[in-house]
Amino acid sequence: MSRMLVWVLGAGGLLGSHLKGALAQDAQNIQVWDTGLTGIPWREPAAAAQELTVRVARFAREARHGDRTWSVLWCAGAGVIGSHFEDLAGESAYFIRLLEQLGRELPDLPGKVLLASSAGGVYGNCPDHPLTETSACSPISDYGLNKLRQERLLFEWAQAHPNVSTLTARISNLYGPGQNLGKAQGLIAHISRSLLHRAPVRIYVPLDTLRDYLFADDCARHLLVCLKRLGTPVRENLLKIFHSGETTTIAGLIAAFARIAKGHPRIICSADTARLQQPLRLQFKSTVWPELPAPARTDLAVGIQRVHSHHLALFQQGLLPPLAL
Numbered sequence: 564m565s566r567m568l569v570w571v572l573g574a575g576g577l578l579g580s581h582l583k584g585a586l587a588q589d590a591q592n593i594q595v596w597d598t599g600l601t602g603i604p605w606r607e608p609a610a611a612a613q614e615l616t617v618r619v620a621r622f623a624r625e626a627r628h629g630d631r632t633w634s635v636l637w638c639a640g641a642g643v644i645g646s647h648f649e650d651l652a653g654e655s656a657y658f659i660r661l662l663e664q665l666g667r668e669l670p671d672l673p674g675k676v677l678l679a680s681s682a683g684g685v686y687g688n689c690p691d692h693p694l695t696e697t698s699a700c701s702p703i704s705d706y707g708l709n710k711l712r713q714e715r716l717l718f719e720w721a722q723a724h725p726n727v728s729t730l731t732a733r734i735s736n737l738y739g740p741g742q743n744l745g746k747a748q749g750l751i752a753h754i755s756r757s758l759l760h761r762a763p764v765r766i767y768v769p770l771d772t773l774r775d776y777l778f779a780d781d782c783a784r785h786l787l788v789c790l791k792r793l794g795t796p797v798r799e800n801l802l803k804i805f806h807s808g809e810t811t812t813i814a815g816l817i818a819a820f821a822r823i824a825k826g827h828p829r830i831i832c833s834a835d836t837a838r839l840q841q842p843l844r845l846q847f848k849s850t851v852w853p854e855l856p857a858p859a860r861t862d863l864a865v866g867i868q869r870v871h872s873h874h875l876a877l878f879q880q881g882l883l884p885p886l887a888l
């Protein structure tokens with residue numbers, strides 16, 4: 564089997580960092596592409612687009628060197644539910660630039676592209692319970708609409724690039740050590756941080772809102788299993804939901820924290836227009852590739868404990884950012 568050269572975009576983020584960790588454990592078959600010390604200047608659109616172009620050319624040169632296949636994993640994106648349409652469109656523009664350049668630089672060498680999409684975002688208010696890959700997409704936020712647009716862009720691009728297999732990963736709610744604390748995403752990280760700073764937890768959706776929380780490391784490992792399986796023996800464009808199978812309400816999360824941190828978080832429930840973009844119930848069941856070994860499942864209580872311990876260590880070093888009031 565030829566060795567796969569893998570480029571993770573968004574490698575400093577929650578998903579990207581855990582994916583890099585999982586990839587590094589399979590050094591015999593996988594080489595993680597070293598992008599160098601400097602990051603992509605995401606906040607400067609012209610410079611970031613230019614940097615993407617340069618990087619694709621460098622990546623292509625390295626992929627062509629030796630008997631290798633290539634994979635590009637798009638785990639980038641700062642958007643969340645509530646993000647402005649223009650910001651989300653800017654992220655998609657980066658994704659389009661990436662695909663265009665890949666098509667130009669690697670038109671023949673077999674490769675794979677993974678897109679980290681959002682299950683909650685694209686299914687929105689679809690009434691199915693559980694939601695499966697055959698459920699209808701019904702986004703209710705610009706974030707969800709933008710993810711769906713990226714999925715379609717990738718699908719259309721793939722039709723013109725028969726050397727590439729694609730995996731669209733519709734991911735449930737990720738959590739784990741390393742969550743971006745500057746982002747309005749990640750309720751588990753938010754509750755944990757509020758507890759340590761003795762600040763109230765602000766919640767703007769109903770306490771019976773049901774979510775599937777997926778530990779980032781479990782997600783990364785299962786993505787890797789699927790990435791290896793993808794395109795064998797024939798090229799394919801696959802769409803799959805990544806979820807934990809364990810759903811809980813927000814009230815259930817708060818109770819779990821009360822047990823772990825031995826204290827009840829103070830809760831402030833407030834209305835916010837963003838709540839209209841949040842589906843009440845999200846429960847998933849993937850029916851794609853049922854024959855794959857069952858993915859690792861970190862128990863929610865154990866995962867919450869890991870996040871909280873990680874935050875506690877940061878807090879004790881004075882490195883846990885306070886919450887914006």
Ligand SMILES: NC(=O)c1ccc[n+]([C@@H]2O[C@H](COP(=O)([O-])OP(=O)(O)OC[C@H]3O[C@@H](n4cnc5c(N)ncnc54)[C@H](OP(=O)(O)O)[C@@H]3O)[C@@H](O)[C@H]2O)c1
Pocket residue numbers: 572573574575576577578579602603605606637638639640641642653654657679680681682734735736737738742743746748
């Ligand atoms: N977190 C979730 O619950 C969840 C659920 C489903 C899907 N997703 C999707 O999965 C992907 C990764 O999520 P995450 O939670 O790991 O995100 P994250 O921790 O915020 O990391 C995202 C990465 O995106 C890059 N980035 C920053 N600003 C950007 C911009 N303006 N445009 C494009 N990229 C930018 C950065 O990459 P560098 O490290 O290169 O600077 C950053 O580390 C995102 O597309 C997200 O929408 C997330």
